[in-house]
Structures are given as structure tokens and as C-alpha cells.
Amino acid sequence: MENVFVDINCPVCNGERFKTVWRSTPRQFLGDFRKSYYNLDALGINIDTTFSIKKCKDCSFVFVNPRFRSDLYDVVYNEAKVEQNIKKEWAYRECDLKYLYNTHHKWIASRILMRSLSYQYKRFEKPKNENQRQIRLLDYGCGLGHLLDLCKVFEIDAAGVDIDLYRIEYCRDKKKLNVCRPEEIDTGKKFDIVVSTSVIEHVNDLHQYFQYISDRLEIGGYLHITGLNPAIIKKEKRKGVYRLVMPFEHVNYFTAGSLDVLAEKYGLKRIKRSNLFQPTMKPVDYIVPFLKNFIFGGFYPTGAFEADLIKL
Secondary structure, rough: OOOEEOOOOOOOOOOOEEEEEEEEEEHHHOHHHHHHOOOOOHHHOOOOOOOOEEEEEOOOOOOOOOOEEEHHHEEEHHHHOOOHHOOHHHOOOOOHHHHHHOOOOHHHHHHHHHHHHHHHHHHHOOOOOOOOOEEEEEEEEEOHHHHHHHHHOOEEEEEEEEEHHHHHHHHHHHOOOOOHHHHHHHOOEEEEEEEEEHHHHHHHOHHHHHHHHHHHEEEEEEEEEEEEOOOHHHHHHHOOOOOOOOOOOOOOOOOOOHHHHHHHHOEEEEEEOOOOOOOOOOOHHHHHHHHHHHOOEEOOOOEEEEEEEEEE
């Protein structure tokens, strides 16, 4: 078997001392559903190849190490997962705006868009916003284009980037959305908002990722990120069912501290009390935002995190 893995230093602090927190093989962590659509041969591995998730002893960042060589990440999303577009056909149904009333993904995108626009509130203070240019938004990891669809409704100048070629073509075909690979976007264009949901856990080169976003954000612009935190590892290990602990794709697990340290290197600062923006219809809805912001600070015991950052 070809050596498809590389060992790396800690992406946050460059440390070299690690503790293994999880070790498993595709035979153990892949459920029947995923076994049916991952082409392991395309990655040069087999059902008994060992994967490890490690914790940096210096800064506590948790990440897959060793991990696939950088040239294999396109293979993960464009060759090794080819069957997912058939097996997950449900994900492509009713994802047009006319089905907004009954699609989960559009609802999530709506909440994220409103949360992001809430930081641009000064744009909406006057009934007539004379001399205002369109808000510019970049969806980094745009997937099936749910957020970009909504941006068309609000006439936001929006672009999306992704590395999944199938999804890029899907977005272009369905509504002529402005979508391309990250390296193909105009390097001179700046955005007021960058949204990157469920992407950062996939990123092989975190420094390149943050530099790319920082370079394209206006000073004072906002970055909205969602991803995974280390709690998901214990949670799924306890259940013995792995859905999000998936070392082919999910290679980074952030705490608030590790996100802050890495973001600061690229002129980004996390907003400690974010604009959560969610409807309030019953008493518990008043409590949830308090818990999210003041108790968990956006990093939840469910294993997920959401954070807003500002470009300094």
C-alpha cells in the first residue's frame, strides 16, 4: 500500500508532543451506509487502515494526525465519495426556493443569513438607503447553494466557493449561481461577510484557510463559522456510532481557545457574545440564547460550535 499519510505539527502552536485520544479503522467507524459510498481504493487505503485523532500537549488542539497527504483531499471529495450523490439523493430534492416552507437546509441558511446581516444593521437604519452599495457575501464551502439562493432574494452580491466539483456544477446549473473553486475567485474582490458553515473541520491547511478569508474580508467585516469541537469524540465514542467523527473528512476539532489563537494570527477576533438571532415563541426560547452565549460561549457539549469573528 502506498504511503498516503503525513505527520504534521500542531496547526495552532506548531507543537510536536501529542496524546492519542481516538484510534480506529474504517471497519470499526464506518456505518453500513457510509461503507456503501466511500471508495477506499481511490484513497489507497483499506478497511483495516488505522486512523488516529491526537491532542496537542502544548495547546490542547485536537486533530487527525497523521492525515492524508494534501494532494489526496480533492480525491476525498471528488473520487472517494462519488456514490454519495446517489445514496444521498434526498439531499438534492426540494432545495429550490419554491420549497422553502419545508426544507431544513433552507431554514438553517435563513437563520445564518439573518445572523450575519444583523452585524450590518447600520445599512438598514433608513427607509431609503441612498448611496449604499450592495452587501457582498462569500459562502466558503457553499455546498448545494442554499445560502446563495437566499442571497439572490435579498439582492446580496454573493459568491460561493467549494472543492466538490459535483456541487459546483449543481449550483451553476440550478440557478446560475456564482460558484467556483477557491483559487478561481477574483483575488481583488473584498466581502463584507464571509460565511463558512461545517467547513473548518474539513480543512487540511488551516493557515491557508484563514489567510484566504482574511485577505478577502473588508476591515470591519464579519466571518461566521460553524464546526466541531472535541466533545463530539467522547459523545460518539460512548455511543459506539460514528457520524461526525469521520477522519477521512473531519480532521479538526476546535475549542474556543484554539480558534482564538489561530484567528488572531490573521487579524480576526472572535466576538464573545454573538448575535444569535432566533425566533422566540415559548419560555424556553428565552433561556437557550443565554445558555449558548453566557454558559457555553458558542462551544456546545453536543460537539458543535458556532462563532462570529470580526476583521480588525
